[in-house]
Amino acid sequence: MKLFDVYPLFDINIVKGKGCKVWDDRGQEYLDLYGGHAVISIGHSHPHYVEKLTGQLNRLGFYSNSVVNKLQVELAERLGRISGYDDYQLFLINSGAEANENALKLASFKNGRKRVLSVAKAFHGRTSLAVEVTNNPKIVAPINDNGHVTFLPLNDLEAWERELAKGDVCACILECIQGVGGVNMATQEFAQGLQAACKKYGTYLICDEIQCGYGRSGKFFAHQWLGIRPDLITVAKGIGNGFPMGGVLISPEFVPVYGQLGTTFGGNHLACTAALAVLDVFENEGLVENAHLVGEYLMDELRELQQRNSHIKEVRGRGLMVGVVLDILHKEVRSKLIYEQHCFTGCAGTDILRILPPLCLTRDEADDFIQRLETVLNQL
Ligand SMILES: Cc1ncc(COP(=O)(O)O)c(C=O)c1O
Numbered sequence: 001m002k003l004f005d006v007y008p009l010f011d012i013n014i015v016k017g018k019g020c021k022v023w024d025d026r027g028q029e030y031l032d033l034y035g036g037h038a039v040i041s042i043g044h045s046h047p048h049y050v051e052k053l054t055g056q057l058n059r060l061g062f063y064s065n066s067v068v069n070k071l072q073v074e075l076a077e078r079l080g081r082i083s084g085y086d087d088y089q090l091f092l093i094n095s096g097a098e099a100n101e102n103a104l105k106l107a108s109f110k111n112g113r114k115r116v117l118s119v120a121k122a123f124h125g126r127t128s129l130a131v132e133v134t135n136n137p138k139i140v141a142p143i144n145d146n147g148h149v150t151f152l153p154l155n156d157l158e159a160w161e162r163e164l165a166k167g168d169v170c171a172c173i174l175e176c177i178q179g180v181g182g183v184n185m186a187t188q189e190f191a192q193g194l195q196a197a198c199k200k201y202g203t204y205l206i207c208d209e210i211q212c213g214y215g216r217s218g219k220f221f222a223h224q225w226l227g228i229r230p231d232l233i234t235v236a237k238g239i240g241n242g243f244p245m246g247g248v249l250i251s252p253e254f255v256p257v258y259g260q261l262g263t264t265f266g267g268n269h270l271a272c273t274a275a276l277a278v279l280d281v282f283e284n285e286g287l288v289e290n291a292h293l294v295g296e297y298l299m300d301e302l303r304e305l306q307q308r309n310s311h312i313k314e315v316r317g318r319g320l321m322v323g324v325v326l327d328i329l330h331k332e333v334r335s336k337l338i339y340e341q342h343c344f345t346g347c348a349g350t351d352i353l354r355i356l357p358p359l360c361l362t363r364d365e366a367d368d369f370i371q372r373l374e375t376v377l378n379q380l
Helices: 046-057 070-083 096-111 126-131 158-164 188-201 270-283 287-309 330-339 365-377
Strands: 013-020 020-025 029-032 091-095 115-119 151-152 167-176 204-210 234-237 245-249 312-318 321-326 346-349 353-354
Touching: 029 365, 046 270, 070 091, 070 245, 070 270, 091 096, 091 346, 096 115, 096 126, 096 167, 096 204, 096 234, 115 158, 151 158, 158 167, 158 188, 167 188, 188 204, 188 234, 287 312, 287 321, 287 365, 330 346, 330 353
Parallel strands: 115 151, 115 167, 167 204, 204 234
Antiparallel strands: 013 020, 020 029, 091 245, 234 245, 312 321, 321 353, 346 353
């Protein structure tokens, strides 16, 4: 059997990782400013994470959601405390798309509505509702195109208020820092205005924190920079540092109903152990603060580089979620970074480098990246 060939691949076989470094099968070391697509939060193969997961695997790999799982309870308590959402409830699933799918279902169960407002260039996943609220017609199959969604420009509050005033909107879904869309940032004025309009018209506000959240922005959630408190918050990626996992943080206004949501694998013992180990390391190593400080440093250094090299048009982002807008296509830059400078980065659109390192990135590693990027940009 052949693989279903949907991914354009770099011809590199990564076999080992440590912190912000990975190695291929020929022993070549790479600096990882991509974190396997914003997934690696505490660094590759963190010893505490490895120890906790191996210990759990030796005790129990899996049992179903039909019995008490104290690890889930512990995770909900710890996550509530560290994120400032003690009073919220946690539902666990296996991926980001599933998190958004369940958040949208919860909103619709509660207010009985079907319409959703989403942002131009938004990405929320590839399952039925998640892909319908994703603004990319190429990945929306006819079966997913059910006319539930209106896409509106980010930060155009008036346009959102006009739609909300129609009184039929179930939910608004928002990445406070867009990932795939190109590191576009919601303003405080927009976010606060949107929250107020949602409350006024009985619409639920969902913040998709799957990429920009879980410490990456330098606060636990990116929306916390904007002074809002959404009704539903979706998380995935960094929550398990590579263990497939997602979650929905649900405001106390939502009362759970037996059987209304459910999953076979969600919140299993290994996933919860991974998520608890991630929170241990966040606290022990101050990783959210590190993302803030090293992120600021990295952006300052990138802006310095912009003074020396005209290929950089703009540097934007927060914490360790940084977009570098180029005046050339990112393709050649990324390819040279990987094959010549041995450094992974992400991308968005055709001309944006998306920097998404593990949250343990050091200043020295940031300097190292700047040097490698400057070498590449000087050649083009
Ligand atoms: C903002 C955002 N939401 C949702 C998703 C979907 O997550 P998953 O691929 O785990 O389904 C992604 C994945 O890139 C994302 O960046």
